[in-house]
Amino acid sequence: MRLELRGITKRFGSLTANDDISITVEPGQIHSLLGENGAGKSTLMNVLFGLLHPDEGEIIIDGVVTKFADSGEAVRRGIGMVHQHFMLVPVFSVTENVVLGFEPTKSLNRIDYKKATDDIRRVSKEFNLEVDPDAIVENLSVGIQQRVEILKALSHDAELLILDEPTAVLTPQEIDALMAIMRSLAASGKSILFITHKLKEVRAIADVITVIRHGKVVGTADPTASESDLASLMVGREVELTVQKDAYAPGESVFEIRDLVVRDDRGLVVVNGVSLDVYAGEILALAGVQGNGQTELVEAIAGMRPVESGTITMNGRDITNESPRKILDAGLGHIPEDRQRDGLVLTMSLADNLVLNTPRRPPFANHGTRNLGVVASHAEQLVKDFDIRATSVKEPASSLSGGNQQKVIVARELSRNIDFLVASQPTRGLDVGSIEYVHRQIVNHRNRGNGSLVVSSELDEVYALGDRIAVMYAGKISGIVDPSTSREDIGLLMAGTTAGTSSE
């Protein structure tokens, strides 16, 4: 399929999410759409997929101007989309998910499951995407679920596949497998639109790269372009991709976890006997595919989740199962994974959010009465020091951009005199500029001789920050390695192969 987007413009109120975007995807081509979070990639894809209607511009398929009333129509016209958050019903079987909306029927509107299953077997054989049609989706790993999504698109005879940030949840090995699938699909004549903000992947797979920024196409590039060129095109200025760190000089152990066991909300053991040490002056990066217990581990450290057994010690003090307030007072800084849920009270002002962890103490309050003047001046100071872009410290946190919201949290946690920092996915969803900034703040904290535990599912971040790298899999630490370890080896650890052993 030859797809042409011509002058697509989409506005939400005063915000122009897509501004006169024109792109052409040739048959058999892997076309990368590179841009930061918030650059307008997802809006563009939703327009193309019929979920949103453009205000201006047209979609041209094989020379014919096309309009989609809804995404069902887009699917019927040969456009398939693999969403970043999978559009699969967890309790349905693979078959039910694949045929949903396009079910073959017998009399009485009954679904012809036999035909459906046969069709799936045929398509999965044709494209070499092996999957059990009768498996229940929630029992499949994320990589296989993604395969089901691709299969779903292909079985609706998609000629153009849109892959929206498909690698975000995959291990390096799964990413390799996905890329192999993409290549073979392109070779069989399918067009692929690959949306990402990851420079390495773009260079590895794309035939053509289109870069968008603030809703506009700012240029095209060859896959041979260097990472820093692509990054500066994407961000609009020179960026430093690596963070300067002082030489690694670990001090004594400041933070110890011993045999920690934690359950998740469903009561399942998701942290299963974890032991870790973090030394003064180092960043221990905890890598791992999301959902292997990292979230619960951090919550347990911050006192937000009960510890079943084991101990957590900070500076020689046992903080296991203490209340969050006591843990914070003991000197823990915490950058939570979900900044909007656990990091900020979105409806409260910037100034109030900046004292969220110390609202009752002098100088912010005296004898139970808040000292609003001090709160405001404190906020003004931090806004200046941490370069938070806000019109006023009185505006609600919800009015800030994601990057600035994260800066508020970083400012609040690091401006205080803390001993130990635990940061969970500290740069998720941030633009390159903000990532750079947050990384520098965390490294500064380390350079001052403090310990940090940084949890991240982005390997780039793990390498950029970690003095040592621990890998978590299925609730256990599958290995602790040096940052000189190769991506492949860390990938194996992320998939549960313990250090020292390796499979083919």
Place this chain on the structure above:
Amino acid sequence: MMSIDEAPILMTINAHRGNLRTKVIGGIMIVLAIFVILVFALGSPAGTHSQLTFDPVNTTDSPIRLGTLTVLTRWWNLILGLAMLGLGVEVFWRQPRRGVMARFGGVAVLLLLALLFWAVRTPGPSQVSYVNLTSIFVGSSEVVMVLIFGALSGVMCERSGVVNIAIEGQFIAGAFIGSIVASETNNFFYAAIVGAIAGGLIGLVLAFFSIRYLVDQIIVGIVIVTGIDFFSAYLNLQVFTPYPNLNVGNLAPNLPIPLLHKIPIVGPLFFNQSGFFYCMVIFVAVVSFALFKTRYGLHVRAVGEHPQAAATVGINVARVRYINVVLGGAIAGIGGVAFMASQGQFIPDYTSGFGYIALAAMIFGRWRPSGAVVASIIFGMTVYLAANLQEFSVPISGEILQMFPYLITIAVVAGLIGRVRPPAADGKPYIRD
């Protein structure tokens, strides 16, 4: 190429957790069994008898007589208790993957039976005090039917992701309007149609506020129920008191099915019922079939589980929800008419809480029509026995027994008995982008 499958450790822990729940259920069954053995069996003096009869009260209908069965209370309850114990031990020990709830339901029925035997025990053989099982079944079948209508309505709505807490209101509206129509036309079919329309319209109101304006569905539901409750009481005073001829709907006639209704026990229970009962049976079959076999049912379940996923393949989420909530409302409306027709007229507050018990039955039945039927039978029989226990001069207060369905429901919802999982998007509004 190595494949990355689900974390094996987590899977084992998961399975272990499931076993624990099954064990708890088994444990509860064993406790109930021991209670029956100690109190109902060994608590009955050695010589006491319980009398059973299976013949319907109206004996002209049944040419085949089974006569009365006189049993020794102690030994029969011991047998029932041991059967319960067997089921409990089996669940506790073997932890079967399927059918745990069915076994639990069986234990509940055996418990009620043992309670009855114990309640009617007499020091020696007697002609006066006996349990007429058939009449208990037939008598409770009216309540069971109404609960099934309500639970089916709940299944329809909640499978598409809308919580219908307004079933009670739809019952009341159906009973009220159904009574007027039945009194005027003396035709229960028309009454059912009008009742369905009334219930459907209430469903439409619920759907409109919760889908169009994203108002919290529970709040809308409670507002509807409360409003209709008082409005019907008001109308009762203003309409039925001055014009009592509008509220003489009379009982819906039984429509015996030739030959089949003469079979003992089964005949009176299944083949000599009102049209509403047959209608209910058909509804259960149709809803079950539609939900799990048809294309439309797959769409409904997808919308209730993951509306975004449904939308991306071109399913109109709002439309599916509107249709299901209106149809569900119509079913509950017919249920209201059926209830009125089993009582003979509309009485304010007479449905007191049946809509909520139906909702509980739906949860207990795990959002499945078949499960809802099983749960409605258990709950319905309990409600019936609670209301009629005085007959047997049992030293248990009916009010206490009436708590039973709710206690079970709380245990179920709290995850104590089995794992219940509502549709993932149940009660959550779908906001397009």
